[in-house]
Amino acid sequence: MRSTFMGLETAKRALFTQQSALHTTGHNIANANTPGYSRQRVNFGTTTPFAPAAMNRPQLPGQMGTGVEANSIQRVRDSFLDIQYRQESNKLGYWDSKSSAISEMENIVNEPTTNGLGAVMGEFWQSLQDLSVYPENDGARNVVLERGQSVVDTFHYLNDSLNQIKDNIGNEISVSLDSVNSLLQQIASVNSQISDVEPHGNIPNDLYDRRDTLVDELSGYIDIRVTSIKSEGDPADEAEGLYNISIVGANGKEEILVANKDYNQLGFSNGSGKLTTSTPDDVNQITIFSSDGKEIASKKLPLSDENGNLLFSQGRVRGLIESYGYSYQDSTGTTQVKGTYPEMLDNLDRLAYSFSQTFNAVHEKGIDLQGNTGQSFFGDLGTDHENASKRISMSDITSKEVAASTTTNADGDVNAGDGKNAVNLSNIQNWLMNETVTLDGFDGAESINLNDYNRLETASMNSFYEGVIGKLGVQGLQANRLAGNSEILKQSVEEKRMSVSSVSLDEEMTNMIQFQHAYNAAARNITMVDEMLDKIINGMGLVGR
Template identity: 45%
Template sequence: MSTFSGLETAKRAIATQQSALYTTGHNIANANTLGYSRQTIDFQATNAFPTASMNSPVIAGQVGTGVEVGSIQRYRDSFLDSQYRQQSTDLGYWSSQATGLHRMEEVLNEPSDYGLSNVLNQFWSSLGDLATNPDDNAARRVVLERGQAVADTFNYLDDQLNVNKKNIGTQINNTEVEVNSLLNQINDLNSQIAKMEASGYLPNDLYDQRDMLVDDLSEHVNIKVSYTSSGGLSPASAQGKVTIELLDDQNKSMAFLVNGSVDRVNQIKVNMDDTQSYVTNIEVGRMNEQGTFVSEKQFTMEEFTSKGSLLGHIYNFGYTEDATATEVEVKGAYPEMISELNLLAYEFANAFNEVHSQGWNLEDIKNGEKGEEINFFDLDSISDPTNAAKNIKLSSDINADRIAAALPGEDGIAYAGNGDNALLLADVKDMELTFGSQESSVMDYYQGMIGKMGVQTSEAVRLGSNSAMVLESIQLNRSSVSSVSLDEEMVNLIQFQQAFNAASRNMTAVDEMLDTIINGMGLVGR
């Protein structure tokens, strides 16, 4: 055994405790860094002397040779990471749906003094007043104004719903871009990590960056994360290259997004129809050297069930499960609400026109005979049930005197002061009309629309809140494992500092011993 082995042992101790101090300082410096996982030194004893062999010297036992840094590792729990990402996916899905539905509620503004329900009620009320005073010009003008308010409200609601729908379409495009950007960044980090690991290093800070990106990605789509060895001189504790698979709602693999085994990254592409009104399908593929997307897998919206904010936005925006069908059926919260609103405007306006055309107006009464039928709402504006809410307006022929409030008596003549047809016009609100396959009154159908929206919003908010609470709990558990505790680091700082001082004192003691042996022995008698 070397005479100077004591110095070597002390030197190793000093270097190791110094590394521990540096690591502790790194933890303290990053105490508030988002996504940072605290790191720790893995101390391990160096090989003792003598080593086990046939020619080992016979001594009482092995002599320790000191300490060294085995590795610098992160505190991380992969099980908590997996739980966090699953809940993040659920939260992203329900939050995106809840946000879109909340905006729909804000537009419809029910119940309130400014919603369509109240505007219609004021219209019915004005018709009741007209029935009481059919020859009152003021009452007639109020009906006209209330009718204009009904048309304006339908126009406004259709416009704002379509504006919100367009904004959700933009969010879908932005989410697509963000997902693909995250995938590219993860793939780039894979390359950097593989090079470091293959050289024998543990790139802990790069692991943290990659985990943050994977966490962000899990908010948008449902994913499975696995790891592949980087090879080379990779340490046993090396995490390796990440592989990310796209999963459906049953957690079955749909496609690879990042394939660490072959260093390959794919992209997600959301396709819409020519008018950008609904989503037709979703593709997974890669960008070639020319920057062109090459599709490898294509999913209809019936097949694409990967939860996350992307799917939540699509379910609000609108989609078709079969884009090749002769008659495409568009589903989704906004398309369905806009379609129902248009159908309501169409059936209401046509029913009102039909009743109005049977009555006599003041000009008819003055002439003593029924003249040309005059519609209250413009027929051309409500001819298409898919655009009635957008286009509905009062007829250009209608004015206060031409509101048909009267009905002819037994002699076939209507007289001033008769308001029977105004009563029939007011009763249109309770008239059974056909809305698709449903028989309902105007007000009941509209209340059903609002009720359905309320249930959808309530469900999205409730499930989103549940996911948020679970996610918060998991995050607290992750933080208890991975986050930096300044109190703990201060204790470590003192511990490693004292160990460093002790190792330095040990080196001094060995140095003094050697000085005595070399320079102080053998001087007797000189």
């Protein structure tokens, strides 16, 4: 037989449950502007009906409901959208870092403008053409010297500026790895807190939000895979468990970074166990360290294969490494350096070397204003083009020693009206550097084997530099386009995720009214049951008195 007070208990459960829903609604409203917060809801469920199934159950025509209870308080979240968001965040981190690095390079190179290296070299070639018309004019000769010094200064400026930006990117790599390691540590710490709560059947929604915010941020730096592991003890069905996080390489290989409460770190090893980076030659693998900073020898992540193709995980860190540069062993065992900034610096070195050494070779064939054979116009760079854009310099040459002529008079004096070697010098810009060129204006056959100074392969100086600038422009355009596309896709997924998880004040106000009415109705039900009990207790058994 059911209890006389069964209706009172049913109404009381309704009061408490609706009160829980109102409290949860208030929590949502309070966190409407909290970053990373996911709205929460109370999962209502009916209580065990009367009579329960049993051998001694009363003979009733059916079961009678006993009310409602709050089964759990659960956050509203779509895990599929979380995966999508992290994928787009990862792409954006990569292309944004690439775009930023290339944009800084474009600002330094400053092409095509009237202030870039191309314009400065163009003015130098023009000064030589002017000298060929007035080879005896001291003013024209001084202009050639000044224009030559401008070319040298421009090479120095480009080398210094690009190296400075490259060093800044190297520092940014270290800072990014520090951020990654900090995030890994925080995620492991939140995992630990969750593992203390879930075994008791509680659902730590706010800790889930904090952990997912950290994972979202981490996904911008490296490509990660998140798997959920059930907590020990007796967790609720809605409990989300602990996160295990792996870094995913471009070849699909995974390495565990966070395992429950434990975490590892990423970094470059310089032999002392510290996380550091200095030059592209040192950047050839990422090493995994334990949480106490000890290198795990079995977990070294090579950055690239023997063809120089990066194997490291997609994301911001990879974009920075590609810009800064990295080294690898090719199929012959030779160490090679690859990367946006090292390649640009190498191209400038090749151009500076080929330009200065070829110019010297032609200049030394000519005759100066004093009738002497020409000397070196630029300083000798030896046979190695490495760092030539920094080492290039003007030789100690005067205006009278500019060898603009090719012939002398019968008495041995310079032919003042002969500026043919200045023409040869101005034509250097268009010579294909893999050929032997015959010089004009000399009595005998004078030629230059350009292969002796060629570091540009089959191109001329003009076409080589135009190709370098053209490639930079294409890379910049691609990086900007894909960064923009990734930003749009990330924003689109974020809007979908917010439509599911974010707090809508209008919706919460509607829920508040709904729960308030239900609470009032439950209270009215208690009043009704109270009146019934009052009639039974105080109004029955009075007949005949």
